[in-house]
Amino acid sequence: MIQLKSDLQEELVTRILGLLRSPSAVPLERMREAVLSRELGVSRTPIRAALQHLVRVGVLEPHPHGGYTRGTAPPTIRTARSTAKPGVSLYGRIVRDIILNDMPEPASGKFLERRYSVGKGELSRVLRRLMREGLAEPSAGRGWRFMHFDAGQISRSYHLRIVLEPAIMLDRHFSMNPESLIRMKDEQQAALNSLGPNSLWPELFELDASLHETLAQGSGNELVAGIIRQQNNFRRLAEFFSYSRLDRIGASITEHIAILDALIAGDRRWASELMRQHLKESQRQTEEHIQHDLDTVRRASSGIEML
Numbered sequence: 459m460i461q462l463k464s465d466l467q468e469e470l471v472t473r474i475l476g477l478l479r480s481p482s483a484v485p486l487e488r489m490r491e492a493v494l495s496r497e498l499g500v501s502r503t504p505i506r507a508a509l510q511h512l513v514r515v516g517v518l519e520p521h522p523h524g525g526y527t528r529g530t531a532p533p534t535i536r537t538a539r540s541t542a543k544p545g546v547s548l549y550g551r552i553v554r555d556i557i558l559n560d561m562p563e564p565a566s567g568k569f570l571e572r573r574y575s576v577g578k579g580e581l582s583r584v585l586r587r588l589m590r591e592g593l594a595e596p597s598a599g600r601g602w603r604f605m606h607f608d609a610g611q612i613s614r615s616y617h618l619r620i621v622l623e624p625a626i627m628l629d630r631h632f633s634m635n636p637e638s639l640i641r642m643k644d645e646q647q648a649a650l651n652s653l654g655p656n657s658l659w660p661e662l663f664e665l666d667a668s669l670h671e672t673l674a675q676g677s678g679n680e681l682v683a684g685i686i687r688q689q690n691n692f693r694r695l696a697e698f699f700s701y702s703r704l705d706r707i708g709a710s711i712t713e714h715i716a717i718l719d720a721l722i723a724g725d726r727r728w729a730s731e732l733m734r735q736h737l738k739e740s741q742r743q744t745e746e747h748i749q750h751d752l753d754t755v756r757r758a759s760s761g762i763e764m765l
Contacts, residue, residue, distance in 0.1 A: 470508035488525035564601035
């Protein structure tokens with residue numbers, strides 16, 4: 459397992475891997491630090507570290523005229539932090555309180571420093587990550603506002619996705635590179651074949667989120683893709699504990715493969731219907747287990763260790 463040195467580097471590696479899986483990834487144009495810095499909203503230094511990491515594991519290779527191009531390894535490398543901090547991360551503690559709606563609105567920086575007994579620098583890094591993920595935003599006055607999380611918001615999120623995601627595949631502008639579809643199917647099949655108690659939930663979630671976001675990118679409309687990306691960030695909270703239910707995860711991956719098979723065969727109407735069925739079942743499962751999942755979060759009084 460390859461090691462990384464910071465949460466931000468790990469996040470950037472995941473996001474760059476997502477770009478590599480996108481419909482435009484074949485043929486892959488050169489990836490450049492400056493372009494990625496603007497695209498991902500962070501400085502060049504952590505971008506450079508993430509790109510160098512992907513070179514080390516063979517996903518990318520330096521281009522002779524600058525930048526990076528695709529290497530020989532598939533964009534599915536597992537990553538791990540090289541220096542694990544003891545206890546629960548600040549990110550996991552804040553996310554727990556977001557899930558439980560246990561945040562004042564707005565919450566000042568000073569209040570958050572006192573609440574979590576952390577310094578301004580560490581807090582700022584986590585707040586920037588939460589902002590990138592659409593889970594927090596600066597208040598118009600001062601302080602921070604956090605995403606509201608409850609059963610009603612979950613229902614509205616699924617309603618939005620059920621309306622939008624099946625329609626994307628029926629739109630006249632929808633287009634997907636066949637190689638991208640086949641590559642995604644191979645990734646889903648590999649995950650299904652290796653699924654077990656030791657499977658890493660963040661890896662499973664990123665594979666799931668990447669599929670939905672990549673299909674949204676097939677619309678050719680960044681506004682549409684942005685909506686699905688934002689909903690994936692919300693889903694990270696809503697479906698966090700579903701990844702302990704391996705039977706549902708296996709069924710979900712199987713549903714993904716069926717959607718991809720339909721697209722590969724050129725039957726977008728059937729793919730759209732399969733997506734609708736998939737989202738409705740995911741909604742049913744999430745809503746059925748939400749109260750138990752929230753009780754599990756409450757028992758984790760110190761935070762969520764796996765975040």
